Amino acid sequence: MKKPKIKSIPYDEFKDNETFEKLVAELNAKGTNVIVRKLDELIDWGRSNSLWPLTFATSCCGIEFMAVCAARYDIARFGFEVTRNSPRQADVILVSGTITTKMAPVLKRLYDQMADPKYVVAIGGCSISGGPFRKSYHVVQGVDQIIPVDVYVPGCPPRPESFLYGMMQLQRKVKVENFFGTTNRKQKDPYRKSMEEKNEELYNEEEQA
Amino acid sequence: MTDIQDQTPAAGAQNQPQAAANAGKPAAPAAAAVKPAAKAQPEAPAQPAENQIEPRFVEPSALHAEMKRLRDEEKMDFLECLTGLDWQEEGLGVVYNLESTATGRRAYLKTATTDRENPLLPSVSDLWDIANIYEREVYDFYGIKFTGHPDMRRIYLREDWVGYPFRKDDDPLKENPLRMTNEPLADVTETLTLNADGTVTRGENRIFGDGDYVVNIGPQHPSTHGVLHFRVSLDGERIRKIDPVLGYIHRGIEKMNESLTYPQTLALTDRLDYLGAMQNRHALCMCIEKAMGLEVSDRVQVIRTIMDELQRIDSHILYFSCLCQDLGATTAFLYGFRDREKILDIFEETCGGRLILNYNTIGGVMADIHPNFQKRVKEFIPYMRKNLQEYHDIFTGNVIFQNRSKGVGVLTKEQCISFGCTGGTGRAAGWHNDVRKRMPYAAYDKVKFNEITRTEGDSFARYMVRMDEILESLNIIEQLIDNIPEGPFQAKTKPIIKVPAGTYYSAVEGSRGEFGVFLESKGDKSPYRLHYRATGLPLVAAMDTACRNSLIADLITIGGTLDYVVPDIDR
Ligand code: SF4
Numbered sequence: 001m002k003k004p005k006i007k008s009i010p011y012d013e014f015k016d017n018e019t020f021e022k023l024v025a026e027l028n029a030k031g032t033n034v035i036v037r038k039l040d041e042l043i044d045w046g047r048s049n050s051l052w053p054l055t056f057a058t059s060c061c062g063i064e065f066m067a068v069c070a071a072r073y074d075i076a077r078f079g080f081e082v083t084r085n086s087p088r089q090a091d092v093i094l095v096s097g098t099i100t101t102k103m104a105p106v107l108k109r110l111y112d113q114m115a116d117p118k119y120v121v122a123i124g125g126c127s128i129s130g131g132p133f134r135k136s137y138h139v140v141q142g143v144d145q146i147i148p149v150d151v152y153v154p155g156c157p158p159r160p161e162s163f164l165y166g167m168m169q170l171q172r173k174v175k176v177e178n179f180f181g182t183t184n185r186k187q188k189d190p191y192r193k194s195m196e197e198k199n200e201e202l203y204n205e206e207e208q209a
Numbered sequence: 210m211t212d213i214q215d216q217t218p219a220a221g222a223q224n225q226p227q228a229a230a231n232a233g234k235p236a237a238p239a240a241a242a243v244k245p246a247a248k249a250q251p252e253a254p255a256q257p258a259e260n261q262i263e264p265r266f267v268e269p270s271a272l273h274a275e276m277k278r279l280r281d282e283e284k285m286d287f288l289e290c291l292t293g294l295d296w297q298e299e300g301l302g303v304v305y306n307l308e309s310t311a312t313g314r315r316a317y318l319k320t321a322t323t324d325r326e327n328p329l330l331p332s333v334s335d336l337w338d339i340a341n342i343y344e345r346e347v348y349d350f351y352g353i354k355f356t357g358h359p360d361m362r363r364i365y366l367r368e369d370w371v372g373y374p375f376r377k378d379d380d381p382l383k384e385n386p387l388r389m390t391n392e393p394l395a396d397v398t399e400t401l402t403l404n405a406d407g408t409v410t411r412g413e414n415r416i417f418g419d420g421d422y423v424v425n426i427g428p429q430h431p432s433t434h435g436v437l438h439f440r441v442s443l444d445g446e447r448i449r450k451i452d453p454v455l456g457y458i459h460r461g462i463e464k465m466n467e468s469l470t471y472p473q474t475l476a477l478t479d480r481l482d483y484l485g486a487m488q489n490r491h492a493l494c495m496c497i498e499k500a501m502g503l504e505v506s507d508r509v510q511v512i513r514t515i516m517d518e519l520q521r522i523d524s525h526i527l528y529f530s531c532l533c534q535d536l537g538a539t540t541a542f543l544y545g546f547r548d549r550e551k552i553l554d555i556f557e558e559t560c561g562g563r564l565i566l567n568y569n570t571i572g573g574v575m576a577d578i579h580p581n582f583q584k585r586v587k588e589f590i591p592y593m594r595k596n597l598q599e600y601h602d603i604f605t606g607n608v609i610f611q612n613r614s615k616g617v618g619v620l621t622k623e624q625c626i627s628f629g630c631t632g633g634t635g636r637a638a639g640w641h642n643d644v645r646k647r648m649p650y651a652a653y654d655k656v657k658f659n660e661i662t663r664t665e666g667d668s669f670a671r672y673m674v675r676m677d678e679i680l681e682s683l684n685i686i687e688q689l690i691d692n693i694p695e696g697p698f699q700a701k702t703k704p705i706i707k708v709p710a711g712t713y714y715s716a717v718e719g720s721r722g723e724f725g726v727f728l729e730s731k732g733d734k735s736p737y738r739l740h741y742r743a744t745g746l747p748l749v750a751a752m753d754t755a756c757r758n759s760l761i762a763d764l765i766t767i768g769g770t771l772d773y774v775v776p777d778i779d780r
Contacts, residue, residue, distance in 0.1 A: 055431045058458050059776040060483040062435070063527070064564055067553075070546030085431045098776075102367050103436060103457045105389050106428050132476060135468070136461040137374055137381035138366070145387070157564050 004175035006168050014172070024176055040179045047091075048174040049079040051119070051167070054090035056110065058097030061124040064157040065096045073160040080167055087113040092170065095149075096157075098126040098133055099140045111147045119174070121166055122149045125156040132156065260499040260715045264304050264319035272320045273331040273357075276305070280336050284309045285316055286626050288337040290714070292727045292740040293347035295377050296321060301328045301351050304727070306714060310626055310640065313647065317714075322353070325376075329401070329409065332358035338627040342750040350375035350464075356403035359414050365456030365779055367392045375464055394440070394454065416452055417442055424761075428457045432535040432765045435775030437749070439764070446760050451753040459779040466739040471497055471706045472571060474739060479565045482744060482777035484524035485720040487516045489741075490569040495650060496715035496726040497571050500708045507652075508696035509573045511689050514652040515586070516556075516568065517717070518682040522593065523552045524720035525675045525682075532672065532769040533604055536613065541604045548596050555585045571706055573699030586690050590683050597679055605676070614668035618755045618767035621666055628754070629747040632722025633674040634771055638666030644718040651717075656688045668763075671770040707734050719744045721772050741780060745773035 003011055004020065011017070057065055068075050075081050084090040087110045099107055111120070122143050125131025130141040143149060150173060153166035257263075267275050279285040285307040292304045302321025308314070322328045332355035334341040344355045345364040352373035354361055363370065367388065374381035400412040417423050417440070427438035436457035442449045462481065466474045478493050479486040491513050498505060530545030553563045558579040560566040568575050604610060620628075625635040635642045643660045645653040661677045663670040708730040716725040725742030748771045755767050 056429060058436045060480055060564060063483060066530075067546060067550070067563075070550075071543050072547070072550050087429075098458060098460055100457060100459055101385070101387050102365075102392065102459065103428065104387060105391055106436075106457070108389060109391075110429055132480065133460045133462075133465070136465050137385070138459050138461045140387065146389070159563070 004172035006171060009168065014169070016169070020172060020176065023173075027176065027178060036180050037178075040177070041175075043179045044175050044177055047117075047179070048171040050082070051080055051091045051170065051174070052082045052084050052089065053080055054087050054093045054110070054114070055083045055085050056093055056095065058099065058103060059126070061096035061126070061157040064160060064163065065094060065123070068160045068163045073164065075164070075167075078164065078167060078171070087111075088115060090114055091117070092119040092121060094121045094123050095127040095143050096123040098131070099143050099146075100138050101140055102138070104140050104146050107143065108146050117177075119150045119170055120147055121151045121153060121170060123153045123155075123163065123166070124158055125154065128152050128154060258500045258502055258709070258711070258713065260496060260713045261711050262306070262317045262714050264317040264712065267318050267320050269320050269322055269330050272318075273333065275318070276333050276336055279307060279316060279318075283314070283316070284311050285314075286310055286337075288333070288339055288343075288629060289315075289716075289723070290725050290727055290740070290742045291340060291343035291347070292738070293351045293353065293375065294319075294321075294729065294738050295351060295375065297377055299323070301325065301353050301376070303330060303347060303353070304712070305333075306725075306727075310642070328353045329356055329403070330354075331356055331403065334358050337629070338624070338754075339629040339747050339750055342746060346746075349373070352376065354401055356401045356409065359400050360398045360416070361400060362395060362398045363456075365459040367456075368395060369393060374461065381464075416440075417450070421449070426764070428454075433768065433775075434531065434773065437773075437775050437778075439752070441761065441764065443761060446762075447758055448756045448761055448764065449758075451756055451764075453749050453752060455749070456779055458776045460776070462780050463738075463740055466736055468735060470734050471708065471736070474736065475570065476567065478741075479567060480776065481741060481780060482719060482721070482724070482774045483564055484527055484774055485520060485724065485744070485777075486564070486566050487513075487520040487568060488717050488719045489724055490567075491517060491651070492715055492717040492719075492724050492726045493739075494569045494571050495717065496713055496728050497706070497708055499715060500711065500713045500728065500730065501571075501706070503572050503700060503702065505572055505700055506696035506698070507694040509698060509700075510651045511693050512574055512578060512698070513569060514656075515686050515689050515693075517651070518685050519552055519555065519586070521682050521720050522679050523549055523556075525679050526552075528675055528772050529600060529604070532766075535765050535769045536610060538604055538607070538610075541600070544596070544599065544603065548593060551589055551592065555582065555589065558582065558585070570699065572702045573697070575699075577698040578693070583690055583693070586686060590687055590690075593679065593683055597676065600676065605672075611669065613763065613766050614672060614770065616665075616667050616669075617763050618668045618759060618770070619666050620751060620755050624751065624754055625666070628751040630722070630751050630771075631747070632719070632744060632772075633678065634671055634722070634748060634751075636660065636662045637670035637674045639664040642723065644716050644723050648716065650715075652689060653685075656685050658685050668766050668770040671772070675772070705734050707732060708736070716742065721745065721748070721774070743777050743780060745775070745778040748773045749778055 122128050127143045130139050133139040134141055151166050151170045153162050155162050287308045287310050289308050290306040294302050300321040300323035302319055304319045307316045320330060322330055330353055332344055334344055344358055347353050348361055349363045349365050350373060371384040372379045372381060396417045398414050400414045402410045402412060421442040423440055423442045426441055427433045428436040438454040440452040462477045475490055475493060478489040481489050526545045526549045530542045533541035556566055557563050559582055560568045620638055622638040622640050625638045625640050631642045639662055641660055641662060646660050658681050661674050661681060663674055710730055710732040713728045714725060716723050722744035724744050727740040728736055729738040731737045756764055
């Protein structure tokens with residue numbers, strides 16, 4: 001497994017390369033299967049260049065997100081332009097804007113509705129830590145309290161360039177993943193019940209009635 | 210250019226006792242303001258600040274009759290602002306700003322109750338439609354219950370929230386952990402009726418019945434322009450009723466202000482309605498400056514005016530883009546954003562920011578204009594005029610758009626006034642409500658411009674008003690851009706800014722209506738109460754009326770043309 005390569009920026013110009021090197025070393029620790037890795041690379045190349053974001057914006061940062069989607073900054077160059085209105089079709093949620101305590105359960109639910117593998121990018125001071133509203137009684141102090149975050153993009157609002165940089169960091173992350181056996185692993189659905197359990201419940205209900 | 214005139218904690222306070230006296234009420238809240246006056250220098254000029262208001266105290270029992278008289282006899286048909294307050298010992302109360310749209314006369318009233326356990330005040334929601342939602346806000350923040358109000362529910366906070374966060378003695382964080390359960394949404398609400406003998410009867414009011422077919426639109430929906438939640442009851446495809454659920458982006462800005470110093474409070478205004486960042490901040494700066502008697506130079510006034518107008522164009526272009534996007538015209542969206550970037554470039558050169566600009570300060574602006582500023586703006590004016598024609602070519606004439614907007618979502622002039630829908634929405638129905646004309650500020654009295662109005666009041670008229678306003682804004686900028694007077698860009702202020710005790714109200718014409726700042730000061734370095742008249746709240750309140758019996762698909766067009774920005778509604 002090698003370093004993740006992004007066409008538009010040389011590897012050394014990225015910040016936070018240590019984290020990546022650590023991640024790569026960890027993944028390589030047990031050795032890699034050449035064939036599976038080659039397949040992984042192919043799939044990850046495709047995945048990283050077609051990350052579909054969910055149209056989700058609560059406030060100011062969302063307007064900058066719209067600007068990034070528009071002609072000048074043109075997010076389509078990176079394959080992110082397919083914004084989805086339904087979480088079920090999206091790969092990545094860009095949390096752009098303040099998350100209030102009333103919104104928190106809704107955000108969690110949106111995240112739960114997304115299909116795996118899924119990513120979260122926290123855009124702007126507000127979603128990283130509460131930002132200018134950290135002292136408020138109604139603002140969540142960082143979305144990482146509710147959902148796991150992959151990339152943080154600081155700023156208030158971040159400049160479009162930082163948006164793109166953050167998204168490229170996400171691409172790098174996607175590129176080093178082991179798709180087979182790790183990322184596409186089937187998770188156990190915590191809500192799913194086996195037939196016996198369901199029968200038991202019905203039985204109990206009937207008994208009570 | 211003057212420094213702070215050494216005016217005056219006394220200035221306003223001396224007038225207030227009269228207000229209290231004529232109400233004949235010993236516990237009148239105004240009386241508290243007298244205290245600082247005693248220590249003020251006697252030579253201080255005793256005229257109140259330009260934007261000072263002295264609300265007249267009315268007993269709660271007499272309030273409704275008095276309000277009815279004002280509305281019917283003095284034609285005070287516009288309830289501009291309704292602010293809840295916690296005067297501590299003097300009780301919990303409300304300040305009303307009224308205006309007559311016919312004569313332009315204004316009136317300020319206040320009322321209060323000392324009962325903190327079970328505060329009751331009479332509702333005026335039967336006189337002005339907008340009072341319904343304003344009073345719910347006061348209930349949410351202060352726990353004041355309004356008798357005669359049809360729907361005493363919280364509006365921003367969750368229904369299971371404990372306590373009333375804006376009360377001075379409430380600690381909102383103590384009993385309100387982050388709740389990750391789904392929020393409860395009641396279908397039945399409480400109404401209170403005050404009987405003649407002073408007892409209160411509880412009644413029930415059903416928002417949605419069992420047979421209603423209710424669809425949730427939002428909070429996560431691409432065309433509600435943010436996290437807004439409508440509960441819509443449908444009859445086939447027709448809308449029967451809309452119940453807006455707000456507060457998904459309620460950031461408690463007004464409460465935070467009470468613990469910030471004045472220069473710090475400025476930072477949050479940009480984040481309210483981020484498409485009116487300049488104007489919002491302008492309003493707050495102006496309110497504080499006038500209250501302190503601080504004079505700003507002509508240069509600043511002109512710069513602020515130009516910036517406000519650029520911001521308005523920016524906002525209207527975004528309005529166009531988003532409306533097109535919502536109706537499926539993606540190309541038009543890109544056109545709009547292309548032109549918007551030009552304005553952002555101009556902003557960026559001078560202010561350093563693209564969206565959140567932090568430009569106005571108390572007494573001036575953060576930095577002088579960039580040497581390129583005039584050149585860039587002058588290039589922009591003809592460019593925009595040309596491109597506006599393009600907008601009309603690509604979108605306005607489109608048959609689908611015309612069919613979906615003409616005659617749809619009509620708000621009449623009376624409804625607009627009763628709901629307080631200022632800005633383009635009110636002007637599309639023929640209500641002349643432009644603050645720039647009603648109460649000129651900055652350099653607006655020096656320029657010639659037309660107030661764009663139409664009479665239809667439908668979605669199409671609202672759209673056209675905005676498009677024509679872009680042209681008007683360009684005209685204003687054109688008149689000013691070559692005549693920016695010389696002078697300092699920042700007046701000297703004391704290191705710690707204190708506003709003399711009193712109550713103040715200032716308003717500017719924001720991108721989508723009247724943006725008002727209500728400031729109550731006790732003479733400290735942070736405000737006692739700072740309330741913003743949100744431009745978007747009346748628009749959302751009017752959604753129910755505007756959408757009744759329209760098709761569900763038209764909800765998107767109507768919402769789009771009303772042009773609200775959600776963080777400004779929720780504050
Ligand atoms: S980080 Fe700044 S720009 Fe972004 S949502 Fe928060 S306040 Fe707005």
